[in-house]
Amino acid sequence: MTVDPDSMTGATPMPQPQCTLTGRRRMTLGLPKCDAGSEHRFPLTPEAVQSLTDRGFTVVIEEGAAACIHYTDEAYTRAGAHITDRGRTLECDIVIHLTPLAVCDIRRLRRGAMLLTLSNFNRPQAAEVVRSLLERHVLNIAIDLITDDRGNHPFADILAEISGRAAMVMATSMLADPVHNKGILIGGIAGVIPCEVVVLGSDISAIAAARSALGLGATVRMFDGDVYRLRRAVRDLNGGVIGSSIHPHALENALRTADIVISTDLQGCPVVVEQSGEEIMKKGVLIFDLSPEPGKVFPSMPQIDLAAVKSGEIPTGESSYYSRRPQRRVCFVNASGTVPRTAAMALSDTFITMLDEIAGDEASSRMINLTPGLQGAALTFLGRVVNERVARLVHLRYTDIRILLTLS
Secondary structure, three states: OEOOOOOOOOOEOOOOOOOOOOOOOOOEEEEOOOOOOOOOOOOOOHHHHHHHHHOOOEEEEEOOOOHHHOOOHHHHHHOOOEEEOHHHHHOOOEEEOOOOOOHHHHOOOOOOOEEEEOOOOOOOOHHHHHHHHHHOOOEEEEHHHOOOOOOOOHHHHHHHHHHHHHHHHHHHHHHHOOOOOOOOOOOOOOOOOOOEEEEEOOOHHHHHHHHHHHHOOOEEEEEOOOHHHHHHHHHHOOOOOEEEOOOHHHHHHHHHHOOEEEEOOOOOOOOOOOHHHHHOOOOOOEEEEOOOOOOOOOOOOOEEEHHHOOOOOOOOHHHOOOOOOOOOOOEEEOHHHHOHHHHHHHHHHHHHHHHHHOOOOOOHHHHHHHOHHHHHHEEEEOOEEOOHHHHHHHOOOEOOHHHHHHHO
16 A cells, blocks of 8 residues: 555555465376386376466376386476376375276375276286275276266277277288288288278277278178167268178178177177187188277187287287197287377377366365266275275175265
C-alpha cells in the first residue's frame, strides 16, 4: 500500500505482486529399469516425460533404463527427469514397470504406492508377489485391463495392433530366409501364387495382421465363431479377406495349405489344434500366437519368445525348413516385444492421457472414484485382493473394490 504525500484524502491501494503457495506436493513418477530377460519395452519416451513434467509430475528414472529403446539418460534429463538409482525410483508415488516386479523390489515400494503393470496372470511366484503387494498396501493396476468411457481398452488395444503388424514383419523376414526357411516372398509377384495366411479371430491384432498380409499380396483367410465381429472385420478390411465361421472341415483345409497361421484372442469361441492337427500342416509353416495368454490354441507346441531372439538371428530348430531331422513345430509369442521403441511411442500417448487425469489427485481412492475405468483394472487395493481371478490364483478372499471405496 502506498500513500500520496500531495493528497490529504488518505491512502490509495496499489496492486503488488504476491507470492502464493499451493499446498499440493508434486506427484512423483518412478520408472525403474525392466530386468526381465526378454522384455525390452519401456513405457515413456523423452517427449512424454517432458509433457508430464510440464503437467506437474516429478519423473525419476533409473540410470540406463531406456537404453533398450535407444534413448540416452541425457535425453530424459533434458526433458526434466531425474536420473538416479533403482531404489529411488521404487520409492515414488506411482511406479510403472510393465512386467511383474520381483518380490524384493515390491518390498521397497512406498506404502500405499500405485504400481502400473501388465496383468501377467501367469506371473511366476504369483502367491508371494501378491502377498507382498498386500503387505505394502500397494494399489496394483493392470494397464491392459483399463477401460475408457466407451468400453475400449486403450493400452491393450494399442499393444494388440502392434503385435499384429510385428508378427507379419517377422513372418516376412523368416520366410525370405533361404537357409532356415523357404526363401520366398509372401506375395505380390506376377505369375507366382501368393502365400496363404490363416488368421484365427477377428480382433484388433487379427485385423492388423490381415491388413499387413494383404498389403504384401498374400491370400488371407479369417476365421471366427462370432459372425457379427467377423463381419465388422471383413468390412474394415474392405472385403479383402475370405471370412468364415469356424467349421471344422473348412478350418482343417485352410490349415493344410497355410504358410502362416496367426492366432488371436477368440473371446468365447475357442479353437484347439491338437498334435494331430499340427501334423497336417505344411513343412515350414510359421505359427504366431498373439493372444494375451498364449498356448490355448496350440497347447502341444513349444513357445518361442520373439523378443528373446537376438538381433539378426532367425529362430531355427522346429521351424527350420531344410532340417533333415523331423522336429516338432513351434509357436512364436510376444511379437510386440520385437519393436520396443514403437511400443514406447504408442504407450506414451496413452499414459499421458491417463496420468493427466490423476495429476491433481493425491489420494489413490479419489483417483479411482474419478476414473471408473480403473476400478476393473485394479488387482490389489488397501491390502485386499480386488480382482476375482487373482484371488482364485493365490487362494485368497476377493473383495469388491466398490466396498473399499465407499469405506475409504
